[in-house]
Amino acid sequence: MYPKLVIDLNKVKNNLNKTIEMVKGSGCSLMIVTKGYCADMEIYKLLEESDIDYLADSRIQNLKKYEGTTKERVLLRLPMISEADDVVRYADISLNSEIETIKKLNDAAGRLNKKHKILLMIDLGDLREGIFFENEDEIYHSVEEILKLENIELFGLGVNLTCYGAVIPKKENLSILVDIAHKIETKFNIKLQMISGGNSSSVYLIGKNELSEGINNLRVGEAFLLGDETAYSQMLEGFYDDAFTLEAEIIELKEKQSLPVGETGVDAFGNRPVYEDLGVIKRAIIAVGRQDVDPDHLHPIDPSISILGASSDHLIVNADKTESNYKVGDIVKFKVEYSSLLRASTSSYVEKEYK
Ligand SMILES: *Cc1c(COP(=O)(O)O)cnc(C)c1O
Numbered sequence: 001m002y003p004k005l006v007i008d009l010n011k012v013k014n015n016l017n018k019t020i021e022m023v024k025g026s027g028c029s030l031m032i033v034t035k036g037y038c039a040d041m042e043i044y045k046l047l048e049e050s051d052i053d054y055l056a057d058s059r060i061q062n063l064k065k066y067e068g069t070t071k072e073r074v075l076l077r078l079p080m081i082s083e084a085d086d087v088v089r090y091a092d093i094s095l096n097s098e099i100e101t102i103k104k105l106n107d108a109a110g111r112l113n114k115k116h117k118i119l120l121m122i123d124l125g126d127l128r129e130g131i132f133f134e135n136e137d138e139i140y141h142s143v144e145e146i147l148k149l150e151n152i153e154l155f156g157l158g159v160n161l162t163c164y165g166a167v168i169p170k171k172e173n174l175s176i177l178v179d180i181a182h183k184i185e186t187k188f189n190i191k192l193q194m195i196s197g198g199n200s201s202s203v204y205l206i207g208k209n210e211l212s213e214g215i216n217n218l219r220v221g222e223a224f225l226l227g228d229e230t231a232y233s234q235m236l237e238g239f240y241d242d243a244f245t246l247e248a249e250i251i252e253l254k255e256k257q258s259l260p261v262g263e264t265g266v267d268a269f270g271n272r273p274v275y276e277d278l279g280v281i282k283r284a285i286i287a288v289g290r291q292d293v294d295p296d297h298l299h300p301i302d303p304s305i306s307i308l309g310a311s312s313d314h315l316i317v318n319a320d321k322t323e324s325n326y327k328v329g330d331i332v333k334f335k336v337e338y339s340s341l342l343r344a345s346t347s348s349y350v351e352k353e354y355k
Helices: 011-027 041-049 060-064 081-089 101-112 136-147 173-188 222-227 338-346
Strands: 004-007 028-033 054-057 072-075 092-095 116-125 151-157 193-196 218-221 242-259 280-286 298-299 306-310 315-318 331-336 351-354
Touching: 011 028, 011 041, 011 151, 011 218, 011 222, 011 306, 060 072, 081 101, 081 193, 101 116, 101 136, 116 136, 116 315, 136 151, 136 173, 136 193, 151 173, 151 218, 173 193, 193 218, 218 222, 222 331, 242 306, 242 338, 306 331, 331 338
Parallel strands: 004 351, 028 054, 028 218, 054 072, 072 092, 092 116, 116 151, 151 193
Antiparallel strands: 004 242, 242 280, 242 331, 280 315, 298 331, 306 315
């Protein structure tokens, strides 16, 4: 069945070992982030056998699949109050920034007779989750409130960078997090176990030996999956970028002109597309679409074909310059970037195959 996401477990394992070597070699503990591929259970088996410390995901449904794991489970997205019970049930640690939510987690933990650990998130300027780093009063007030809660342990601090604001982690911003942690420790006479210094955009600092002292955890998804550090989009040495590939089938192959005929309005997604006049070209329609991939972040492995566009269920490819003699029914292979991997993993129309 096509389309198909092909997962090369040997390459995944290679990337996993390289990630462990890199992150744990730097002295940090390692959370492997599993949301990029919908917490696939074959990959879970590799993780379970490995030396990683935590399984982390943004969705409680994914953490729930890891029932019985020997690793600690971490919820990455700030909990919804409406899911507080499940958060305590299925996560050992969650990332938080709202005292109201933390109080609800405390209540849930009481009901379930558990202790729940939290990382208090600090926003160093990326403007996604966390208490803004300049609002020291809010930070201290939150800590004070958290320390009153019987069933919550303030396990440490965390920051997330790059995902929204595209802010690059550096010694300058990460050291602010370490500083805040030290101030909290002194002010409240407590020890914070974990200072989590970000995601795949922080790993480049390890190579440069510039990860701020005091950062003792990283949460890594994309670098592990696709082998790239996400601050400057460089491939990491010894990693594979094709542990995941997508295969899809040609359903039409015809020569047509490259400009639509007639007055044009908006496409199926409300965009007003602009087309380049390439004359009459051989075009392939491939049976995969925006529902299953992100066509802007998908790359044919055959360099002589290129993506022209896509609708929900169709990918249109320029097959004019290729020497390969494609026919209807042939399978075309693609490398995936993160957004395509995410969609392909989530789409119920995409089969999975392991090799
Ligand atoms: C998704 C996510 C990560 C992992 O990001 P990558 O860039 O895939 O390494 C880490 N932390 C949080 C809070 C996340 O939401």
